[in-house]
Amino acid sequence: MTTKASNITAPTQFIAVKGERYAYRRFGAGPGLPLLCLQHFTGTLDNWDPAVTDPLAAGREVILFESAGVGRSSGVVPETIAGMTAHALAFLDGLGLKVCDVLGFSLGGMVAQQMVQDRPSVFRRMILVGTAPRGGEDIMHLEKPVLAKHLADPTLKGYKVLQKIFFAPTQTSQAAGAAFIERLMQRKQDREPVSGPEIAQAQMAAFREWDRFSAERFADLRNIKQPTLVVNGVHDEMIAVRNSYWLSENLPNAVLLTYPDSGHGSLFQFPESFTRQATAFLASGASSAAY
Amino acid sequence: MTTKASNITAPTQFIAVKGERYAYRRFGAGPGLPLLCLQHFTGTLDNWDPAVTDPLAAGREVILFESAGVGRSSGVVPETIAGMTAHALAFLDGLGLKVCDVLGFSLGGMVAQQMVQDRPSVFRRMILVGTAPRGGEDIMHLEKPVLAKHLADPTLKGYKVLQKIFFAPTQTSQAAGAAFIERLMQRKQDREPVSGPEIAQAQMAAFREWDRFSAERFADLRNIKQPTLVVNGVHDEMIAVRNSYWLSENLPNAVLLTYPDSGHGSLFQFPESFTRQATAFLASGASSAAY
Numbered sequence: 001m002t003t004k005a006s007n008i009t010a011p012t013q014f015i016a017v018k019g020e021r022y023a024y025r026r027f028g029a030g031p032g033l034p035l036l037c038l039q040h041f042t043g044t045l046d047n048w049d050p051a052v053t054d055p056l057a058a059g060r061e062v063i064l065f066e067s068a069g070v071g072r073s074s075g076v077v078p079e080t081i082a083g084m085t086a087h088a089l090a091f092l093d094g095l096g097l098k099v100c101d102v103l104g105f106s107l108g109g110m111v112a113q114q115m116v117q118d119r120p121s122v123f124r125r126m127i128l129v130g131t132a133p134r135g136g137e138d139i140m141h142l143e144k145p146v147l148a149k150h151l152a153d154p155t156l157k158g159y160k161v162l163q164k165i166f167f168a169p170t171q172t173s174q175a176a177g178a179a180f181i182e183r184l185m186q187r188k189q190d191r192e193p194v195s196g197p198e199i200a201q202a203q204m205a206a207f208r209e210w211d212r213f214s215a216e217r218f219a220d221l222r223n224i225k226q227p228t229l230v231v232n233g234v235h236d237e238m239i240a241v242r243n244s245y246w247l248s249e250n251l252p253n254a255v256l257l258t259y260p261d262s263g264h265g266s267l268f269q270f271p272e273s274f275t276r277q278a279t280a281f282l283a284s285g286a287s288s289a290a291y
Numbered sequence: 292m293t294t295k296a297s298n299i300t301a302p303t304q305f306i307a308v309k310g311e312r313y314a315y316r317r318f319g320a321g322p323g324l325p326l327l328c329l330q331h332f333t334g335t336l337d338n339w340d341p342a343v344t345d346p347l348a349a350g351r352e353v354i355l356f357e358s359a360g361v362g363r364s365s366g367v368v369p370e371t372i373a374g375m376t377a378h379a380l381a382f383l384d385g386l387g388l389k390v391c392d393v394l395g396f397s398l399g400g401m402v403a404q405q406m407v408q409d410r411p412s413v414f415r416r417m418i419l420v421g422t423a424p425r426g427g428e429d430i431m432h433l434e435k436p437v438l439a440k441h442l443a444d445p446t447l448k449g450y451k452v453l454q455k456i457f458f459a460p461t462q463t464s465q466a467a468g469a470a471f472i473e474r475l476m477q478r479k480q481d482r483e484p485v486s487g488p489e490i491a492q493a494q495m496a497a498f499r500e501w502d503r504f505s506a507e508r509f510a511d512l513r514n515i516k517q518p519t520l521v522v523n524g525v526h527d528e529m530i531a532v533r534n535s536y537w538l539s540e541n542l543p544n545a546v547l548l549t550y551p552d553s554g555h556g557s558l559f560q561f562p563e564s565f566t567r568q569a570t571a572f573l574a575s576g577a578s579s580a581a582y
Contacts, residue, residue, distance in 0.1 A: 172579075234540045234547070245536060248549050249525045256525075258539050258547040259581055273581040276571075288463075290550055290564040 005029065005057040007050045007064065008186045012072065017094035020087065021074040023066040023192065028057025032282055033124055034100040037064045038088065038108025040130075040264075041140060041203050044071040044192035049183050051271035056103075059279060063100075065091055067111075070199055071192035077202035080209050081107075081134075085114040092122065101282055103127040106239060106264065107203060110134075110210055116226050125289075126224075127278055129231040130264045132243030133221055133250065135213030139239050140204065146237050158194075159184055166265030168235045173261050176269040218250040227289035228254040229281045231274065233262030255281070255289045296320065296348040298341045298355065299477045303363065308385035311378065312365040314357040314483065319348025323573055324415055325391040328355045329379065329399025331421075331555075332431060332494050335362040335483035338453075340474050342562035347394075350570060354391075356382055358402075361490055362483035368493035371500050372398075372425075376405040383413065392573055394418040397530060397555065398494060401425075401501055407517050416580075417515075418569055420522040421555045423534030424512055424541065426504030430530050431495065437528050449485075450475055457556030459526045464552050467560040509541040518580035519545040520572045522565065524553030546572070546580045 010027035025045055026034075035056060039047060045064050053062050068075030068087045078084050088111055092100070102123050104112030109131025116123045132139045142151055150156060150164035159181045167177035213220075228251050232244035241258060248256035257277060259266040267274040284291040301318035316336055317325075326347060330338060336355050344353050359366030359378045369375050379402055383391070393414050395403030400422025407414045423430045433442055441447060441455035450472045458468035504511075519542050523535035532549060539547035548568060550557040558565040575582040 241540070242536075245533075248551070249532070251551070253551050255551065256547065256549040260539070260542070260544050260546065260579070270579070270581040276582075280567075288551070288561070290561040291567075 007048050007053040012190050015094045017090045022091045023072040025064045028062045030059035032060030034061040034063055036100050036102045038104040038111045040106035042195035042200050046192050049268045051183055055275035077199050079202050079205035081110045081114050081206050084111045101125045105129045106131055116224055123226055126226045126228045129267050130239055132239050133247050134210055135217045136243040140207045168263045180268040221250040230254050230256045232258050233266030234258050236264045238264040253289045298339050298344040303481050306385045308381045313382050314363040316355045319353045321350035323351030325352040325354055327391050327393045329395040329402045331397035333486035333491050337483050340559045342474055346566035368490050370493050370496035372401045372405050372497050375402045392416045396420045407515055414517055417517045417519045420558050421530055423530050424538050425501055426508045427534040431498045459554045471559040512541040521545050521547045524550050524557030527555045529555040544580045
């Protein structure tokens with residue numbers, strides 16, 4: 001008897017590499033390469049929406065990675081994207097994974113960009129959602145009134161704040177946000193501990209370091225040869241959509257897809273569309289990112 | 292015996308409406324609504340790439356429209372988008388078409404935007420490629436050196452100039468441009484006369500009028516409720532890609548898709564991808580543009 005591969009039920013696993021113990025989940029099967037999924041600011045394995053992971057797991061192994069210092073992974077949260085990248089690469093080494101695709105969301109999209117630059121031979125195709133290039137702008141400024149008002153609202157408990165800040169302030173987007181939160185709560189057992197302020201502070205330091213660039217802005221993106229799919233909601237207040245424009249204009253081989261009526265969590269607002277598009281993109285063996 | 296529906300072989304037809312005689316081609320069949328296709332600056336019916344029209348015609352009627360004063364259509368080229376819109380609406384009235392989808396490329400995309408505002412009930416879904424909203428910027432400034440050098444080059448005969456200005460200056464994009472030109476030449480008979488300078492001048496006046504806006508910039512886009520797919524090449528020198536960003540950010544219900552390594556003619560550079568995406572978009576009956 002087999003159970004449907006799902007982030008609702010996939011057991012959390014652990015792997016020891018170079019003195020750390022990383023938590024992860026690995027589920028699904030199919031003809032595709034394994035898809036490494038890199039998570040957002042303060043997100044744990046439990047923040048991956050099953051409506052996104054599970055359709056992708058129908059065609060490949062999905063590997064959700066918990067970076068150092070987050071959830072039940074050991075260690076300290078690095079204060080740079082480079083530090084997080086080193087952990088993610090150590091994790092791949094631990095798994096013995098020689099080639100894969102990668103999906104990075106928000107903070108995870110920055111780690112994905114750094115990974116493909118540090119180890120280009122490992123990665124075939126890349127999906128970057130709600131993220132920014134090094135040297136981007138309007139990246140995770142939680143002090144912005146439009147975000148701060150929700151973060152400071154004592155009536156918003158637990159995931160309710162995610163519904164506010166990941167989705168646009170329209171009825172339709174907020175309803176999609178409520179459905180997203182319900183899906184995150186479908187996993188009842190073997191959940192990760194929720195991230196505290198120390199994790200947030202270290203990751204925020206990494207965002208601020210990622211703001212800085214030297215020499216020619218965005219020139220580093222030209223070295224990324226992987227076909228890339230860039231995705232964003234047009235009303236993203238957490239990482240402004242113009243960062244996705246810069247990614248698609250400066251990566252040599254990137255298709256951009258933006259969604260209406262949506263913010264940072266566009267992939268969770270339109271999981272059917274997103275997984276259909278991502279599946280088509282990942283299924284392509286073309287040299288061009290166009291799919 | 293049936294012949295494959297194709298812009299290579301579809302006969303040019305004529306319809307008389309309100310004192311004008313419009314040239315058009317109508318071919319294809321299938322479950323989809325008819326797709327009205329509106330053409331670019333100086334383009335005739337012969338400028339529709341069969342690699343784009345024919346796959347679309349496999350699922351619906353494709354209707355290519357020649358506006359007044361272009362090709363073998365009678366009349367005078369209007370110097371405003373509103374004037375061209377009136378001709379296109381008269382044409383639809385002449386056909387007795389009560390509901391359809393619309394694909395507007397470049398100049399045609401501006402006419403499409405005006406049509407859906409003037410007659411919202413006729414149009415179900417809209418595809419806008421390489422175009423701009425009223426009040427956009429960097430729209431068809433052929434005096435820009437990057438364009439002018441090709442337009443003034445005496446060695447570029449006929450469609451060869453299109454290859455230069457519709458495609459990016461890379462080997463891959465130029466090769467795609469050469470293939471596009473070959474496809475345009477596959478139609479051997481019943482071709483339209485090539486547009487002369489009077490047509491160009493009148494259409495250019497319409498671009499300059501479209502630059503202007505009153506009151507709040509892009510506010511008119513909020514009245515367009517049709518699910519819309521916006522498409523552009525990221526290196527479009529004829530109508531800068533930021534115009535597509537403005538469209539997708541200000542239309543209430545638009546998905547944006549941009550292509551790498553491509554310019555104004557991105558749909559002709561990636562016809563397999565474009566027609567696959569357009570077909571999926573048009574096949575959707577969802578209220579959201581996400582597909």
